[in-house]
Amino acid sequence: MSGSTGQKLGGETAQAVVDTAAPSTEVASKSPMQLAAGRLRKDKLTLVSLVVVLLFVLAAITAPLAVHFGWIDPLKSALNLTDEFGRPKDKWGGMSMDHPLGIEPGTGRDTMARLWSGVAFSLFIALSATMIAMVLGVVLGIVSGAAGGWIDAIIGRVIDLTLAFPLTLMLLALASTGLIMVEKYLHTPKGNPTAAVYVIVVLGLFGWTGIARIVRGQVLSLREREFVHASTMMGASKFRLYFREILPNLWAPILVTFTLMMPAFVSAEAALAYLGVGVNAPTPTLGNILNESISYADVVPTFFFIPGFTIAAIVVSFNLLGDGIRDALDPKGHQ
Amino acid sequence: MAEPHESQTEPAADNTVPAGDVAAGPSLEELLKQSNKPAKFDPDAPSILTVDNLEMYFPVRSTGVIRRKIGDVKAVDGISLSIPRGGSVGLVGESGCGKSTAGRAITRLYKPTGGSVKFGDRDLVQLSNRELKPLRRDVQMIFQDPYSSLNPRHSVGAIIGAPLRIHNMVPKNQTLKRVQELLEVVGLNPEHYNRYPNEFSGGQRQRIGIARSLALQPKLIVADEPVSALDVSIQAQVINLLQDLQKEFDIAFLFIAHDLAVVRHFCPQIAVMYLGKIVEIADRETLYSRPNHPYTQALLSAAPDVKQAAIGGRRERIRLTGEVPSPINPPSGCRFRTRCPLAREICAKVEPPLMQIGPHHKVACHFAGELGNQPHDPVTARMLGVDNSGNPDPGATPTQIEDSPEFSDVWFDLKERRTVKP
Numbered sequence: 001m002s003g004s005t006g007q008k009l010g011g012e013t014a015q016a017v018v019d020t021a022a023p024s025t026e027v028a029s030k031s032p033m034q035l036a037a038g039r040l041r042k043d044k045l046t047l048v049s050l051v052v053v054l055l056f057v058l059a060a061i062t063a064p065l066a067v068h069f070g071w072i073d074p075l076k077s078a079l080n081l082t083d084e085f086g087r088p089k090d091k092w093g094g095m096s097m098d099h100p101l102g103i104e105p106g107t108g109r110d111t112m113a114r115l116w117s118g119v120a121f122s123l124f125i126a127l128s129a130t131m132i133a134m135v136l137g138v139v140l141g142i143v144s145g146a147a148g149g150w151i152d153a154i155i156g157r158v159i160d161l162t163l164a165f166p167l168t169l170m171l172l173a174l175a176s177t178g179l180i181m182v183e184k185y186l187h188t189p190k191g192n193p194t195a196a197v198y199v200i201v202v203l204g205l206f207g208w209t210g211i212a213r214i215v216r217g218q219v220l221s222l223r224e225r226e227f228v229h230a231s232t233m234m235g236a237s238k239f240r241l242y243f244r245e246i247l248p249n250l251w252a253p254i255l256v257t258f259t260l261m262m263p264a265f266v267s268a269e270a271a272l273a274y275l276g277v278g279v280n281a282p283t284p285t286l287g288n289i290l291n292e293s294i295s296y297a298d299v300v301p302t303f304f305f306i307p308g309f310t311i312a313a314i315v316v317s318f319n320l321l322g323d324g325i326r327d328a329l330d331p332k333g334h335q
Numbered sequence: 336m337a338e339p340h341e342s343q344t345e346p347a348a349d350n351t352v353p354a355g356d357v358a359a360g361p362s363l364e365e366l367l368k369q370s371n372k373p374a375k376f377d378p379d380a381p382s383i384l385t386v387d388n389l390e391m392y393f394p395v396r397s398t399g400v401i402r403r404k405i406g407d408v409k410a411v412d413g414i415s416l417s418i419p420r421g422g423s424v425g426l427v428g429e430s431g432c433g434k435s436t437a438g439r440a441i442t443r444l445y446k447p448t449g450g451s452v453k454f455g456d457r458d459l460v461q462l463s464n465r466e467l468k469p470l471r472r473d474v475q476m477i478f479q480d481p482y483s484s485l486n487p488r489h490s491v492g493a494i495i496g497a498p499l500r501i502h503n504m505v506p507k508n509q510t511l512k513r514v515q516e517l518l519e520v521v522g523l524n525p526e527h528y529n530r531y532p533n534e535f536s537g538g539q540r541q542r543i544g545i546a547r548s549l550a551l552q553p554k555l556i557v558a559d560e561p562v563s564a565l566d567v568s569i570q571a572q573v574i575n576l577l578q579d580l581q582k583e584f585d586i587a588f589l590f591i592a593h594d595l596a597v598v599r600h601f602c603p604q605i606a607v608m609y610l611g612k613i614v615e616i617a618d619r620e621t622l623y624s625r626p627n628h629p630y631t632q633a634l635l636s637a638a639p640d641v642k643q644a645a646i647g648g649r650r651e652r653i654r655l656t657g658e659v660p661s662p663i664n665p666p667s668g669c670r671f672r673t674r675c676p677l678a679r680e681i682c683a684k685v686e687p688p689l690m691q692i693g694p695h696h697k698v699a700c701h702f703a704g705e706l707g708n709q710p711h712d713p714v715t716a717r718m719l720g721v722d723n724s725g726n727p728d729p730g731a732t733p734t735q736i737e738d739s740p741e742f743s744d745v746w747f748d749l750k751e752r753r754t755v756k757p
Contacts, residue, residue: 030531031488031531226478226479227483227485230478233444233548235468235469236497245486248489249488
């Protein structure tokens, strides 16, 4: 990753006259990660997207607290705010001081409360699925690259097969069976918890292939580097070789893949909710809020745009952050 | 990741070379002469490592589902040499001749496919990785590329401390102290243990690599082109450092290089490789003044000579035509024959043995002889039991040619064409 030939050897001649006694405390030592963080700080767009991402994460973390302390209640319906057709009585989708983002048509539930909790549930689902996919992908990628031979071949074929699988179709077709199996083997409570776990497991089990391929490729290239040979020369164990020497060099692709996988799973959750798989109302997720809003798109456009815009904001900010991190970690890669 | 970053300081004093001279560009030889004398050849030193008929073949597999083995890359094809305790042997040859592979096979980064590497009374080739671990202390390696030989994610302290921790060389709380000692030994500022490799220059990185290999107090270091990635002025410093370390810690070196000047300075004994085989091995004076193999002669004639350039003289260059043949399918008989100016019929039919032709001189050529003084008929024909064109001669009795890693007291005199005993 460092490909550091850019540093010129010629610097040494000057260094011959530099005194050793030069105070070494003046310059703080910087690891490659610290250097990348320095580059990141200069990238305005990435900083903005980082702030947006952090706001969403903060919202997700505070949502349960807000519900607990009674600041918001995503489940409380207020039928007195809707007319006989279920439409909000007030203008702009029922926006008011009490309901800054309006109310949900039909039930009169507070949109902001639902959105706030929805972000929490959606990010939780996306994060859990991402973690499963990342751990699976990194471990299988390292094993594949390290072992080579028939193990590599088998993992490679499994990746091909997984990629060729019609995931959405399977999710739909096997949803009922899958839910029963999740309930039976993972002992999750019936209903939405089981549905959430089902979505997480399926997204995780089908999402690891990309990172596994990236990691495998990196391992194949890194293990021919001389510092790996040097480690072998010292008699280091295989574990040390792959998890202490090589893994730290994989953080860049892992981090970037992570920031790209999160938004992909947020939108995947939304798409699945639209197809009727996953967490159902009244528990809010970005997916099912959007799903419900679609039938009111012409009548209450604000209610339609708010969840859509939120999903878009999450996806765009995570993606921009991922791009920015990639540029910071690999300054020569994309100019 | 590696852009030179603004706040970088130059932590070490590489003060062996006066900085002012560098711009004028003195040659490496001049730089080397400023400090250390070249090491002397000691023919009586006991051997610390004996490589006997080492082979390293890499299988070539067919493409497709069933990956059948269709051949071998014979990267190293039976080399024998012996490294004296505290001494150094140079291994030279052009790119792709197998010298790095030989180094890696000797240190067991690769598992050799044949031959033996005796270290003390143990054969490194036969040992499993676990059995090898204690021996790793004694045999270490310095790598060619200072930019890829240090893990960019580890601090210098972690890099040099790793062998100490793996082998429990020092108690945990003293690791840092030992790391700082080692940094000082190689001429770096001991306070820089918490810095990362990207903050050092090429020469400094190579010093870090040297400190790492010293951490286990090895008896033998295989140095795989340790200076070829460095500036000429830095090369001299690193070579001098290696020589100081060799004297101080009595370390034996197998010094792999393609630069004849560097090897000449560092190694009292030098082996020349061509396409996986040693073609000539001799002590330094003999090899440089009286090379007997046409390949060695060509190599030496290609190396620039400052003295001759200064007096305006120009040495006749022997130009080798063509390219190194593929090690998958090496030429029959002598491997050098496709590019050799002396090649004749016998060279395609019979492989020349590595025969000893002087007290510390072995050469593998049918027409071995000093430049301009080569024999007209093959010197090896009689001992191989063939006639002058390489066909089996029923009347002749082949002599047993001893191919031992060491030099023997008996050798074949080229001029008198008989075995002599001093």
